[in-house]
Amino acid sequence: MKREEILDGLRRSPKVDVCVVGGGINGISVFRELALQGLNVLLVEKHDYCSGASSALSRMVHGGLRYLENGEFKLVQESLVERDRLLHNAPHYVAPLPTTVPVFDIFSGLSNGIVRFLGLSRRPSRRGAVAIKAGLSIYDFLTRKRALMPRHQFRGRRTTLEKWPALNSGIKSSATYFDAWVSHPERLGIELLQDGLAANNEATALNYAELRRTADGRYCVEDRIGDVSIAVEPALIINATGGWIDIANQSLFAPEARPAPLMGGTKGSHLIVDNAQLRDALADHMIYYENEDGRICILFPYLGKVLVGSTDIRVDDPETVRCEADERDYILQSLAFVLPGITIRPEEIVFRLSGVRPLPASTDSFTGRIPRDHFCTVVDPLDGGPSVLCMIGGKWTTFRSFGELAADMALERLGRQRRVATTDRPIGGGRAFPANASVWLAHVAASKGVSAGRMAELFDRYGTEAEAIAGFIAAGPDVPLPHAGYSVRELQFLIRGEDVEHLDDLLLRRTTLAVSGELSFDMMGAALDVLAGEKHWTHAQRDSERIRFLTLLSERHGVDEDMLSGRNEPRSTECDTTAKSG
Numbered sequence: 255m256k257r258e259e260i261l262d263g264l265r266r267s268p269k270v271d272v273c274v275v276g277g278g279i280n281g282i283s284v285f286r287e288l289a290l291q292g293l294n295v296l297l298v299e300k301h302d303y304c305s306g307a308s309s310a311l312s313r314m315v316h317g318g319l320r321y322l323e324n325g326e327f328k329l330v331q332e333s334l335v336e337r338d339r340l341l342h343n344a345p346h347y348v349a350p351l352p353t354t355v356p357v358f359d360i361f362s363g364l365s366n367g368i369v370r371f372l373g374l375s376r377r378p379s380r381r382g383a384v385a386i387k388a389g390l391s392i393y394d395f396l397t398r399k400r401a402l403m404p405r406h407q408f409r410g411r412r413t414t415l416e417k418w419p420a421l422n423s424g425i426k427s428s429a430t431y432f433d434a435w436v437s438h439p440e441r442l443g444i445e446l447l448q449d450g451l452a453a454n455n456e457a458t459a460l461n462y463a464e465l466r467r468t469a470d471g472r473y474c475v476e477d478r479i480g481d482v483s484i485a486v487e488p489a490l491i492i493n494a495t496g497g498w499i500d501i502a503n504q505s506l507f508a509p510e511a512r513p514a515p516l517m518g519g520t521k522g523s524h525l526i527v528d529n530a531q532l533r534d535a536l537a538d539h540m541i542y543y544e545n546e547d548g549r550i551c552i553l554f555p556y557l558g559k560v561l562v563g564s565t566d567i568r569v570d571d572p573e574t575v576r577c578e579a580d581e582r583d584y585i586l587q588s589l590a591f592v593l594p595g596i597t598i599r600p601e602e603i604v605f606r607l608s609g610v611r612p613l614p615a616s617t618d619s620f621t622g623r624i625p626r627d628h629f630c631t632v633v634d635p636l637d638g639g640p641s642v643l644c645m646i647g648g649k650w651t652t653f654r655s656f657g658e659l660a661a662d663m664a665l666e667r668l669g670r671q672r673r674v675a676t677t678d679r680p681i682g683g684g685r686a687f688p689a690n691a692s693v694w695l696a697h698v699a700a701s702k703g704v705s706a707g708r709m710a711e712l713f714d715r716y717g718t719e720a721e722a723i724a725g726f727i728a729a730g731p732d733v734p735l736p737h738a739g740y741s742v743r744e745l746q747f748l749i750r751g752e753d754v755e756h757l758d759d760l761l762l763r764r765t766t767l768a769v770s771g772e773l774s775f776d777m778m779g780a781a782l783d784v785l786a787g788e789k790h791w792t793h794a795q796r797d798s799e800r801i802r803f804l805t806l807l808s809e810r811h812g813v814d815e816d817m818l819s820g821r822n823e824p825r826s827t828e829c830d831t832t833a834k835s836g
Contacts, residue, residue, distance in 0.1 A: 255451070255458060257460065257477075257479065257480070257753075258480075260458045260459075260460060261460075261477060261480065261482065261484055263458065264296075264458075264475065264484045264485075264486055265484055268484070268485050268486045268487045269294070269486075269487045269488075269489075270294050270295065270296045270486060270487070270488050270489070271288075271293040271294045271295060271488070271489050271490065271668060271670075272288055272293055272294075272295045272296070272488060272489065272490045272491070272492060272664055272668075273295075273296045273297075273298065273465055273473070273486060273488035273490075273491050273492070274288075274295060274296070274297040274298070274492045274494055275298055275464075275465050275491060275492065275493050275494060275495055275502055275506070276297075276299060276300075276493065276494035276495035276496065276498070276502070277297055277298070277299025277302075277303040277304065277443075277447070277459065277461060278299075278303075278304055278306050278307060278308040278443070278494065278495070278496050279304060279308040279439070279442075279443050279446075279650055279653040280308075280494050280496065280612075280645055280648050280653050280656050280657060280660075281297060281299070281492070281494030281495070281645075282297070282303065282304070282443050282446045282447045282450075282653075282657075283446060283653040283654055283656060283657025283658075284492055284494060284645070284656075284657040284660040284661050284664075285297040285447065285450050285457070285459065285657075286446050286447070286449055286450035286453075286657065286676070287450075287657045287658055287660075287661035287676060288450075288457075288661050288664060288665075289450035289451065289453050289454040289457035290450065290453050290454070290673075290674040290676065291661070291665060291670065291671075291672055291673055291674060292454060292456075292673065293454075293456070293457075293665075293668075293670065294456040294457070295450075295454075295456070295457050295458075296457075296458050296459070296460075296475075296486065296488070297447075297458070297459040297460070298459075298460050298463040298464060298465050298475055299459075299460070299461045299462070299463065300462070300463070300464050300478075300495075300498075301461065301462065302461050302462070302753075302755070302756065302758070302759045302763060303440075303443055303444060303447060303459075303461050303753070303763070304439065304440040304443035304444070304763060305440075305758075305759075305762075305763060306496060306497065306498070306572065306609060306610070307496050307497060307572075307609035307610050307611065307612060308439060308440065308443055308496075308609075308650065309439065309440050309607070309609065309762070309763060310522070310523075310524070310607040310608055310609025311436075311439055311609065311650045312522070312524060312552060312561070312563055312564055313435050313436055313437070313439065313554075313556060313561055314351070314433060314434075314435055314436075314540075314552065314651075315337050315340055315341075315348050315351075315433065315434040315435060315436050315650070315651050316333065316337060316433040316434065316651060317330045317331075317333040317334035317337060317393060317396070317397075317433065317651075318330050318333050318626060318649070318651075319389050319390070319393060319431075319542075320389075320550050321626055322389050322392055322393075323389075324626075326626060326627060327392075327396075328627070329626060329627045329652075330392075330393075330396065331396045332652055332655055333649065333651045333652055334393070334396050334397050335655075336651050336652050336653075336654055336655050337433065337434050337651055338397070338400050338402050339654065339677060339678070340434065340436075340651070340654075341402060341434055342678070343678065343679060343680045343681050343684055344436075344442055344680070344681045344682070344683075344684040344717075345684050345687050345717075346682075346683040346684050346687065346713075346716070346717025346718070347436050347437050347438050347439075347441065347442050347683075347684070347717070348434050348435070348436050348437075348442075349434060349435060349437070350402075350403055350432050350433075350434055351432065351433050351434050351435040351539075351540050351554065352430055352431075352432055352538070352539045352540070353430065353431055353432065353433050353539065353540040353541075353542050353554075354418070354428050354429070354430045354539045354540070354541055354542065355386055355428060355429045355430075355431075355541075355542050355543065356414070356421055356422065356425045356428050356541065356543050356592060357381075357382065357383045357386055357425060357426050357427045357428055357429060358382075358422075358424060358425055358426060358544075359381075359382035359383070359426065360382045360383050360384060360426060381544060381548075383408070383426065383427055383429075386429050387408070387429070390406040390429055390431050391406075393406065393431060394406060394431075403432035404432055405431075406429055406430060406431035407429070407430050407431075408427055408428070408429050409427060409428045409429075409430070410427055411425055411426055411427055414427060414428040417537055418535065418536075418537060418539075418541075419535075420531075420535035420593045420595055420596060421541075421592065421593060422591065422592055422593070422594055430539070433540075435540070435554065435556075436650075437556075437557065437766075438715070438766060439650065440762075440763035440764070441682075441715075441716075441763075441764065442681060442682070444682075444752055444763075444764065445681050445682025445683065445719070446681055446682070447459055448682065448752075449679075449681060449682060459753075460475065460477065461753050461755060461759075462477070462478040462479050462755055463475055463476060463477050463478060463479075464476045464478070464505065465486070465488075465491070465505070465506065466505045466506075467505060467506055467507065467508065467639075468485075471508070471637050471639055472485060472487070473485070473486050473487070473488060473491075473639075473640075474486060479755055488640050489640055489668060490640050490641055490643065490664055490667060490668060491506060491640050491641070491642045491643070492642075492643045492644075492645065492660060492664060493506065493642055493643065493644045493645065494645045494660070496517075496519070496572075496610070496612035496645075496648075497517060497519040497569075497572035497609075497610035497611070497612050498517075498572055498573075499516050499517045499612070499644055499645075499646070500515050500516055500517050501572075501573075503516075503633075503642070503644070506642055507633070507635060507642070508635075508636070508637065510636070511635055511636045511637070513631075513633045513644075514615075515615050516614065516615055516631060516644055516646055517612060517613070517614065517615055517646065518568070518613055518614060518615040519568075519569060519572060519610040519611050519612055519613050520566050520567055520568050520569065520610070520611050520613060521565065521566075521567045521568075521569045521575050521608055521609070521610055521611075522563065522564040522565055522566060522608065522609060522610075522611055523563060523564060523565045523576075523577035523578075523581045523582075523585070523606065523607065523608040524561055524562065524563030524564050524577070524585075524606070524607050524608070525561070525562045525563065525577070525582065525585055525586075525603050525605075525606055526556065526559050526560070526561055526562075526603070526604050526605035526606070526607070526769060526770070526771055527559060527560045527561075527562055527598055527602050527603055527604070528559050528560075528602050528604045528771050529560065529596070529598055529599075529602045531596055532553075532560050532589075532593065532596050532598070533555055533558075533559070533560050535593055535596060536553065536554060536555055536560065538555060539554070540552060540553065540554030541553050541554070541592060541593075543588075543592045545584075545587070545588040545591060545592075546588075546591055549566065549588075551563065551564065551585070551588045551589075551592075552564065553589065553592075556770075557766055557769070557770040558770060559604065559770060559771055562585055562586075562588075562589055563585060564585070565581045565584060565585070566611075567581070569610055572610040575608045575609065575610055576606070576608050576809065576810050576811075576812075577606035577607065577608040577812065581608075582603070582606070582812075586598055601817070601820075603812065604770075604771030604813070604817070605768060605769050605770075605771055605811055605812070605813060606810075606811050606812040606813075607769065607811065608810075611626075611649075612646070612647060612648055613626070613647060614629075614646050614647050626647065626649055627647055628645065628646065628647035628648035628649075628652065628656045628659070629646055629647060629659075630643055630644065630645055630646065630659060630660050630663050631643075631644045631646055632644070632663070632667075641667065643660060643663060643664060643667075645660050654676060654677075657676075658676060682716075682717065682719055683716045683717020683718045683719035683720065684717055684718070685717075685718055686718050687717060687718055688718070691713065694713075694718075695709050695710055695713055698720070698721050698724060699724070702721070702724040702725050702727075702728045703728045704724045704727060704728055708724075708727075709724060711739055712724055712744075715765075715766075723744060723747050726743060726746075726747045727741065727743045727744060727747070730743060735777060735780045735781070736774060736776035736777040736780050736823050737767065737772060737773075737774065737777045737823055738823060740765070740767075740777075742784055745760065745781060745784045745785075746784060746788060748760060748764045748765070749784070749785060749788045750788065752764055754785065756799065756802070756803070757778075757781065757782055757785055757799050757800075757802070757803040758802075758803055758806055758807075760781055760785060761773055761778065761781055761803070767781075768807070768811065768813070771821070772821070773813075773818060773821070774818055774819075774821040774822070774823055775815065775818035775819045775821075776823065777823065778803070778818060779800075782796060782799060782800055782803075783796075785799075786799070
């Protein structure tokens with residue numbers, strides 16, 4: 255359904271069962287849950303879908319090994335169950351990740367771990383082999399019934415350095431276990447959204463829109479694209495804005511009825527590094543290591559580059575977070591500690607990302623002690639209007655179970671019954687995922703009239719949804735783009751079908767061109783031309799969008815025009831520029 259159709263529908267019929275505020279992964283998850291139950295549900299997102307914390311995660315899909323020290327066994331068990339479900343339901347984006355922990359001591363960390371487990375405040379300390387062995391044994395125990403991946407194993411110093419010779423030679427041993435990673439988290443969010451929309455004609459969603467309480471106690475949706483305001487009458491509101499929950503509540507309640515602060519998020523920043531020596535040194539593993547101050551850091555191969563992080567800093571305003579220079583220096587210092595022989599030049603940092611973890615309000619002086627679990631709080635207004643269900647906390651891995659929890663609470667308050675479960679429901683391009691990808695690719699490429707190389711690229715980006723995109727590409731003449739892996743019709747498909755309103759929607763979230771460091775100045779201009787043509791923008795609108803995007807790229811992600819201009823266009827296996835008509 256097009257944007258104007260959604261807005262016209264709200265003008266005709268403003269009543270909705272639920273309005274979900276916030277289009278990050280948790281908001282989209284609860285939206286999908288409610289849409290599948292047949293509710294008339296509206297989602298509004300102030301910016302673009304998955305443009306906040308849901309685009310700045312570590313890309314790990316994991317149980318949370320370090321949360322065991324806080325005694326969060328239930329969260330770790332739930333996270334491991336959801337990790338395994340994602341491996342099954344989204345195999346096109348979620349894959350196993352062998353993870354190796356360098357160990358520098360034997361008994362270190364035992365007393366401090368016990369103190370943290372008992373809930374007493376202590377700064378982090380180094381964890382020795384015994385503490386790591388205990389944690390990994392619990393990890394194995396919690397997954398023993400499913401056993402989708404190998405159990406952990408320890409290596410001695412000599413064997414470890416044979417496999418990872420670049421590691422700090424001061425190690426005593428290493429431990430390897432398996433978790434998982436997600437290649438395209440923003441795209442997975444879009445697919446969740448589309449699954450909900452496809453399942454229910456009464457389910458609608460708007461990016462670049464806000465829900466606000468009017469002076470007379472009613473509610474309206476303010477559309478930032480068309481600059482219009484439309485009255486809505488939700489029976490229930492779900493505040494799923496993550497780190498923005500308290501800010502959103504200011505717009506949802508009268509001043510005298512606003513709840514006490516619910517959120518106390520921390521900022522996590524990561525770097526994407528293009529250094530072949532670093533990538534090769536990992537041997538296709540994630541290195542999950544402790545910096546000298548005891549804080550956990552990670553680095554693993556990501557889309558041909560290496561992702562390195564992270565920080566954990568309290569923030570008050572989630573709207574303006576970015577990876578600051580001191581965070582960059584801290585991350586690089588931690589990298590120099592674990593891999594001392596590898597030097598990262600400034601120009602090899604091709605992208606920076608930073609997001610706010612949606613943690614519950616806490617006065618704990620050590621951010622690592624703040625619980626990572628999730629829960630929901632219902633706030634009833636004083637004037638008899640709709641209640642507001644606030645989704646507090648949550649980590650990316652548990653988005654499905656968190657959405658399920660919030661949806662069940664909403665259904666109970668509305669007197670409705672759950673009729674569809676999502677535990678084993680495939681997501682987007684994970685549906686009908688082939689056991690033999692080669693056979694599937696050959697069949698679809700032949701039936702759609704695209705080359706085998708092009709089909710493989712599309713499958714890598716979209717899973718089985720690649721079939722529909724290949725069909726669209728083949729339905730008309732195509733034009734190559736400066737990045738040889740993309741073409742005009744592929745971008746047109748994304749723009750027309752995935753609510754693309756701005757250039758950053760297309761280049762930062764619908765594709766991985768920016769985060770992977772593959773976006774060049776020429777490709778940016780070509781993509782802008784396609785988007786401007788689809789939106790019928792004037793020259794002035796096009797120029798304004800160009801400035802908007804370059805400003806965002808520089809201020810938020812550390813990518814300036816010189817970096818874009820200096821990038822060579824990646825070569826593709828093959829990209830069709832002509833196709834059969836259809």
